[in-house]
Amino acid sequence: MRLFCFPYAGGSIAVFRNWARYLSGPIEICPLQLPGRGARFLEPSFQDITSLVSAISKAIIPFLDKPFAFFGHSLGGLIAYELAHQVNAEYSKQPVHLTVSACPGPCEITNHRSLHGLSDQELIAELRAFKGTPAGLLENKELMALALPALRADFSLFDSFSYTERKPLKCSLTVLGGLQDRVISAGKMESWYRVTTGKFSFYQFQGDHFFLHSEEASVLKLIQQKLLALIYEVA
Numbered sequence: 001m002r003l004f005c006f007p008y009a010g011g012s013i014a015v016f017r018n019w020a021r022y023l024s025g026p027i028e029i030c031p032l033q034l035p036g037r038g039a040r041f042l043e044p045s046f047q048d049i050t051s052l053v054s055a056i057s058k059a060i061i062p063f064l065d066k067p068f069a070f071f072g073h074s075l076g077g078l079i080a081y082e083l084a085h086q087v088n089a090e091y092s093k094q095p096v097h098l099t100v101s102a103c104p105g106p107c108e109i110t111n112h113r114s115l116h117g118l119s120d121q122e123l124i125a126e127l128r129a130f131k132g133t134p135a136g137l138l139e140n141k142e143l144m145a146l147a148l149p150a151l152r153a154d155f156s157l158f159d160s161f162s163y164t165e166r167k168p169l170k171c172s173l174t175v176l177g178g179l180q181d182r183v184i185s186a187g188k189m190e191s192w193y194r195v196t197t198g199k200f201s202f203y204q205f206q207g208d209h210f211f212l213h214s215e216e217a218s219v220l221k222l223i224q225q226k227l228l229a230l231i232y233e234v235a
Contacts, residue, residue: 006076009154022220036150045153069097077103101176105191172198178211
């Protein structure tokens with residue numbers, strides 16, 4: 001099974017650098033590096049989620065020749081969800097499993113506060129509140145000048161999302177949340193059950209919005225259990 005992974009706003013494939021050590025064997029980790037970061041730093045970032053998802057769909061279709069699953073944290077969860085609908089509409093394919101982490105259900109993303117238009121200082125203050133960016137980086141003006149354009153583009157992706165009722169997916173869906181997350185409430189994450197007719201489960205871990213890092217081993221153990229069960233079921 002291939003597991004396609006999508007990072008949070010401002011993140012890169014470095015978020016998943018340890019995953020292959022935990023999820024080995026029949027699970028192939030496929031993190032996607034979006035334009036504007038890492039080795040693709042010089043490429044223009046997408047600022048519209050529909051355009052981004054369309055481009056990703058075309059890029060990964062050659063790799064959907066075996067059972068596949070999607071994982072996304074925060075913004076990455078929304079991208080994973082939209083991509084699941086896109087590959088179904090274009091190629092009549094669906095992931096066997098979707099895992100969304102620290103992300104509100106699509107129907108909850110209405111009238112939210114827009115971040116991409118904030119001043120640099122206001123945006124840095126928001127990042128500090130999220131507690132996902134090292135203080136040393138936030139205080140380094142040169143590094144932040146390089147990082148902020150990609151962050152603004154990612155927040156634009158979130159702001160460009162517009163929820164519409166669609167035929168539910170059929171895949172099983174796992175939602176992960178942080179018990180101390182002050183950004184996304186448990187209630188907003190539990191609403192994910194509405195988007196699929198497949199089995200739904202919701203788990204919470206110790207930690208804030210970025211529990212994905214502090215509880216990495218526990219998160220990956222759960223993901224591995226879910227995917228291995230599906231692999232043996234398919235086999």
